[in-house]
Amino acid sequence: MKPSLPYDSSTLSIWHRTTRSFPHLHANHFADVPASAKYLIIGSGISGVLTTWKLVESGIEGDEILIIEAREAVSGASGRNAGHIRPDAFRGFSGYASYHGPEQARKILENEKRVMEDIQDFVKTHNIDCDFNLTTTFEVCFSDKFAKEAADAFEAYKRAGGDVDPVRFYEGEEAKARTKVPGALCAYEWTAASNHPGKLVQxxxxxxxxxxxxxxxxxxxxxxxxxxxSEDQFRWDIHTPRGVVAAETVIHCTNAYAAYLIPELSQFITANRAQSHAFIPRYSLSGEYRLKSTMALRYDVGSFFSVNPLLNGTIIFGGTGIRSLSENPEAPSGFMNTFDDTSYSNLIAGTATREFNSLSREAAEVPLRHGEGLDHAWTGIIGMTPDSVPLVGPLEALEGQWICAAFNGHGKFPCTFVLVIAGLIFIFFTGMAGIFRCAPGLVKLILGQTWQDTGLPECFQISKERIDRFKEPIKSSL
Ligand SMILES: Cc1cc2nc3c(=O)[nH]c(=O)nc-3n(C[C@H](O)[C@H](O)[C@H](O)COP(=O)(O)OP(=O)(O)OC[C@H]3O[C@@H](n4cnc5c(N)ncnc54)[C@H](O)[C@@H]3O)c2cc1C
Structure with missing residues (x-):
């Protein structure tokens, strides 16, 4: 897959549509870039913005930092995700363990738990108006096969010393009653949150x-x-259509697009498009009947929908009709590994709508009122790695360059969100949330602290050895 810059004319997410007055959306659109910057950050998603903020908090002067963004501010995945803050409580354990061993897998899940606490603290301490809603999330199992897979992961994590006490388990009628999902066989519940990611990053x-x-x-x-x-301290020249910036330290926060500037990563990071939808619920899911917890509706290991009810009653619905799509000969082709977030798939929107309708209690023949139902659909680009963990740390051969990118998992790791690409199924973990620990960790490294000081799992660290392990092109299949 050829690396790419972000496409112009990307779809607007529900978060973009509701924050068009953000004053820095088009900052310095027509100005030439400054001649130099001590710290140059590429990308204005949560990685770039939080890395910047943490540098300033650590004592770096704000005017020593320049952020350069290819499109409008916060126009990447951070401004177009599903708004779910859903740390993996146990489900990814077996998948991570198979790549990274049980100890690293346990550390990954413990890190996820701390992510939740860190975001909550951050939002509360700074009193950020981002529709943050601390709630719970359900992992709803629809099939015996999936229920067994979940139970195995739960037990494996527990055996490895993982803390499963915060996870509650329900079966049969209790599962149906608590989740309000008629087909639920069983369900797991733990603490999670939802937010307006655009407002948070802005x-x-x-x-x-x-x-x-x-x-x-x-x-x-x-x-x-x-x-x-060679006469001054600047090590790197950063080229843009509006001039060249000389910089001492360059930090790549470019997620799926990282390989465009770092070709060594072109076989390691794969771009994939994911789609999300906003639904205006009908009577049976509004007012006092609204959903209060977020959910993942799990049909099979690779088959699920994510449900995120916002405080205003709108429901963000991710995932797709996996089985129907893969069986559908007209499944969208060319949808795999694309950087194109300028449109969305009607087929996926249709499948999401059918699944969403199945949650409502209204009889199928009762027509929607004008304004109810699918309100908006959009897409975004995810940066995926073959070992399902992000890249954090220094670029060894390029002194003064750092990376904090590729926030997802994929393949067999059944976590929070699903992406169907030409009938194949990928699943990834709560990317945006995880950055709340990776960006602060990276800042510690930049300022001279050790990996141990970051508290991050060692497997997140970028190294030549890690990249070389996956020299073959990534196969897009389970
Ligand atoms: C549809 C969808 C749903 C998702 N749902 C969730 C969810 O519910 N919960 C969750 O936690 N995560 C979710 N994610 C994942 C999450 O959004 C990402 O992992 C996270 O936002 C990545 O942040 P980032 O800052 O690393 O990357 P981005 O937000 O993508 O930011 C990278 C920025 O770099 C810019 N850029 C790239 N190359 C260049 C260049 N050469 N020059 C200048 N600028 C450049 C891009 O324009 C972009 O703004 C979802 C993602 C998508 C697409």
């Missing part, structure tokens, strides 16, 4: 700008090369 960006950080939008970085003059 708040952090705005706060950084107030502290002197500079932002250049609509300005793709096209290459990073050795600085031409």
């Amino acid at each position: 708040w952090i960006l705005n706060d950084a700008i107030k502290k002197g950080v500079k932002l250049w939008t609509h300005c793709p970085v096209t290459k990073v090369v050795k600085h031409q003059s």
